[in-house]
Amino acid sequence: MMEGKLVPRINSVSLWLVDYHVWKPVNPIKININGFENIFFTGVAINTHRGWVHIDLGPTKEFYKLLARGFKPTFHAKIKLDWKNRRALFHLSLGKEVRSTDQRRLLSLSMLMRTQ
Numbered sequence: 001m002m003e004g005k006l007v008p009r010i011n012s013v014s015l016w017l018v019d020y021h022v023w024k025p026v027n028p029i030k031i032n033i034n035g036f037e038n039i040f041f042t043g044v045a046i047n048t049h050r051g052w053v054h055i056d057l058g059p060t061k062e063f064y065k066l067l068a069r070g071f072k073p074t075f076h077a078k079i080k081l082d083w084k085n086r087r088a089l090f091h092l093s094l095g096k097e098v099r100s101t102d103q104r105r106l107l108s109l110s111m112l113m114r115t116q
Helices: 061-068
Strands: 013-017 023-033 036-048 051-058 072-082 087-099 104-115
Touching: 023 061, 036 072, 051 087
Parallel strands: none
Antiparallel strands: 013 072, 023 036, 036 051, 051 104, 072 087, 087 104
16 A cells, blocks of 8 residues: 555445345245244345346344244345455344234344355
């Protein structure tokens, strides 16, 4: 690096993917856990200016526990680049409809899935 010259440095990058125009699930499979039947996907495709980029997902054990409790994936997602380990982290929001005496509410929970 040259003396006296400042160079910008990017420490973290995160992308919010808020609808299915920007990303879409790939390879859907049906999962039946404790009587709850869910459809889950093993990868995602992210739309860029050069085309679709495919990323394989590696769900965590906590993710499967929440699927067993009746949570379902929503369309809100976030991708964060991990420079140190050279991988992308995919955060997916999960929702569950809960009946209350007053009204219906949607609980939201963000889960982390690591790419391989």
